[in-house]
Amino acid sequence: METQTIRFFHRGQVKEVSDAPITRTVLQYLREDARCTGTKEGCAEGDCGACTVVIGELQDGGDVEFKAVNACIQFLPTLDGKALITVEDLRQADGNLHPVQEAMVECHGSQCGFCTPGFVMSLWALYQQHTPGGAAPSRQTICDALTGNLCRCTGYRPIIDAGERMMALPAPSADKLDPRQIADTLRNLKRGETFRYRAQGQEFLAPRTAAEFGAIKAAQPDIRILAGSTDVGLWVTKQFRELGNLLYVGQVEDLNQVEQRDGMIEVGAAVTLEKAYAALNAAHPELEELWKRFASLPIRNAGTLGGNIANGSPIGDSMPALIALGAEVVLQHGETRRTLPLEDLYLAYQKTAMQPGEFVAALRVPVAGPQHFRTYKLSKRFDEDISAVCAAFGITVQDGIVTQARIAFGGMAATPKRAAATEAALTGQPWNEATARAGMAALAQDYTPLTDMRATASYRSRGAANLLYRFWLETNADALPAAAVNVRAPGAGINETATA
Template identity: 65%
Template sequence: METQAIRFYYRGKVHEVTGEATTRTVLQYTREALHCTGTKEGCAEGDCGACTVVIGELADDGSVALRAVNACIQFLPTLDGRALFTVEDLRAPDGALHPVQQALVDCHASQCGFCTPGFVMSLWAMYVNRPEGTGCPTRREIDDVLSGNLCRCTGYRPIIDAAQQMFDLPHQAFDRAALAKQLQALRRDDTLSYEHNGQVFHAPRTLAELGRLRAAHPDARILAGSTDVGLWVTKQFRELKHLLYIGQVAELREISEDPNGLYIGAGALLNDAFDALVNHYPDLAELRQRFASFPIRNAGTLGGNVANGSPIGDSMPALIVLGTRIVLHRDGIMREMPLEDFYVAYQKNALDAGEFVQGIRVPLPRAAQRFRTYKLAKRFDQDISAVCAAFAIELDGETVRSARVAFGGMAATPKRGSAVEAALIGQPWRDATVRAAMAALPADYQPLSDMRATSAYRLAGAQNLLYRFFLETRLDAPLAAHEVNAFANV
């Protein structure tokens, strides 16, 4: 295979890269090859945010999208056709600090300074993405943007103060039009085929080409946001010989709606996918906020989370109870199935050789439907669930006409609770019915004990979440969110 150069825009010029491993991270290349060491390595797994950079790329409409991501788990070839911004880009030619940096200095928001470049880049992305004149973001918006940045010594108060005060300083404009011209010149119409020392990286531009490559190379590892696969390299030191990257396939980023439901392509970023879901299901707002961190949601995809099939993947319980169907593709041939049927065993799914996830179809809400999803974890932000629960019922008067119950963290796969559902259907939506369903839950789930929770805690937590769902949706005096949720005002 004739290899092509990786081309990306950084610090005012186009860089062309060959002779680098396909799994070399953006962080490693930036520090070791470009000698720009402002970006730091902390955890090498996308948790601490010391490595935060901003990626610029052309959106489908020709505009420029800027998003903060973790450089430590992004592979270098994924930069092809994009722009990279690090903390070195922010200082003006005359040495003046950017308003983001100046506010951090003025608020004494840096102590050891190790994490500061990551905070700077997360805040810079918020700064350039916020229209001028719209004022200071809310505290919740700031907390969400900084959810992927950890500070171990200064504390967050002065950093949050700086996030507010940076908008009071003289505005510094960002020239998106100039960047768009640079990226247009880098735009590739064909598939990127890159090879080094037996490692192969393909980045097709169309769904048809992705289907052809996948059918020809069924053993290739599909790569989306690197938020899981990246850790295979940085933590498990796996050798990945062939990567098939879907991040350049426009058809996979599709999010559309018709009378039958909401379609979300497998390449749609988590933040974009959740925006579409929350628009129809507002009760997903808290799960969206607590799903990983903002930089992870800027890189990871909902399709990747679904395809991965982790028993603690937070999206699947909610999608399952909403009746989501998964769309699978093999070289131009598509098939669908209920999402719960896609998971056959621990880390095993129903994909045939050469097949991949093209997208999901989520039904739109029905008037009689009552839906909630809940997450139990030790931290509010950026934590793995001990239990993730989702419930959806439809009532006919006070009788439960239909019920769908699903949990993550309770079994080897995300799984529906058939015994719980049977205890609910046909019964009045009353306390006694719910308690009978809670008693039936051990027939569906025998959870394990691990570092996140014991089996007993998971079982009791799952039962209590079902009762909380009842308290919020009962016909007689349902409880408001602030009465059952300690984080309701976060």
């Protein structure tokens, strides 16, 4: 089959690209080819947010979903069939600034200006989710939307103020970004077959069905699978690796579904982290802090839960919680599927139980969790930071006795790993302080952590033990209220609670 061109909506028209390398980033295209230099390059790894743009994707209901992503690690062929919105698009047809831009000016939210376009695009994506003149997003919602924009020359407050102010300003009278027009364009761009793009001896394949995806992977076991590019993108921008042909999961419709049946939540491999966590949090609200602290919103908008699982990073934050919940991973080869416990997927550092030609098709998480379930993350920065330790605890207590325990940690071993000795120390014992301390001591049998730039081995060991103690404080018969053990809860403390 002949190569196809990359087609996407940008600057009010359909763009077609036919000669760019398959790993050319969206940022490189914007700055060097399209000459749209408002989008900046800072870190080239999806951390700083200077390169933030908004991607529009057609949904099943016919509407367009807008989401902020990092242009520096997104490969250009992944734009096929989508809309690309950049800061150049925001100025109105009559020359006026968009309310998001005007709010940044009014609130003095910009200083040197280098990072400002990224902030503006994150706020514009948030703006699309609210009605101008209506209720403004809460300050926490604004903060969540800006977790991927790290440079704050002017400080946090003026930019957050702009996020509130933008909704009070008059709606654009001559907005060039009409979602209905964009939706019509994207419907015309939608492909019914596998998208095949070739350039400079490499091929980018984007199947539409899991059957097609499985057939290609089975025929080419060594082909590199690409999902959200939040990890693979760095192999190009930081390590300058040649990736060979790419098999893109992002257009596989039947892998981009979340379904609940037989007491399990099944999350397809193409479902973004943001949507996956939203679905899982509905059943397990204890996941909310981990969800909001997992990377940044632009990373969660692009990355997939399936990719995070397949990557098997020892510091991947999702795996400890999922293992503690008893999750299963669905692996597919061709059209044949098999299921195994998630903890059995990881054999050694960067080594999994997947066979050649096999891929992660879905994750299955029980709807009913343990009686007591918590997740905790230790990192140097609260938002958008890699964990030093990520912990998940799940226990069931009957008549004061621990009848079941599932405990898993990330950052403590070469793989995400269950704490077998600690679980054994808790199971069958009364859920009291002595048992908790016995479990804390048993952690030394389960893990021998390393020292690296994020934490020393002794810090990790002590932190992991203290997290188990905190779990006991929150779940024993005389448990402290959540605010008393949360240093970020405003105005809360043990003494304050006791006298309330």
